[in-house]
Amino acid sequence: MHLIDFELRGEHITLDALLKATGVSPSGGAAKALVAAGGVQVDGRDELRKTCKIRAGQVVAVAGSRIKVIAAPTAAASPLTPS
Numbered sequence: 389m390h391l392i393d394f395e396l397r398g399e400h401i402t403l404d405a406l407l408k409a410t411g412v413s414p415s416g417g418a419a420k421a422l423v424a425a426g427g428v429q430v431d432g433r434d435e436l437r438k439t440c441k442i443r444a445g446q447v448v449a450v451a452g453s454r455i456k457v458i459a460a461p462t463a464a465a466s467p468l469t470p471s
Contacts, residue, residue, distance in 0.1 A: 390453040395460045400441040403428065403448070412453050427451060 404419040413419035444459035
């Protein structure tokens, strides 16, 4: 099984966009077809919604790959220097 950690830079990503961004699917159209065919699971359950929102902490399984979605580290605030 191919394990992929995907760093999420916003609040969520749609399922079809995630499959394309990770290279599991060659295009958005192919990703949508894969989901529609029932070939994708989110957190262990079959998912048929092509544009469902995937958030940090969720795991997507498809075609021998497992994608773990992790939150991107937040930028550290720069310390203020006294004037």
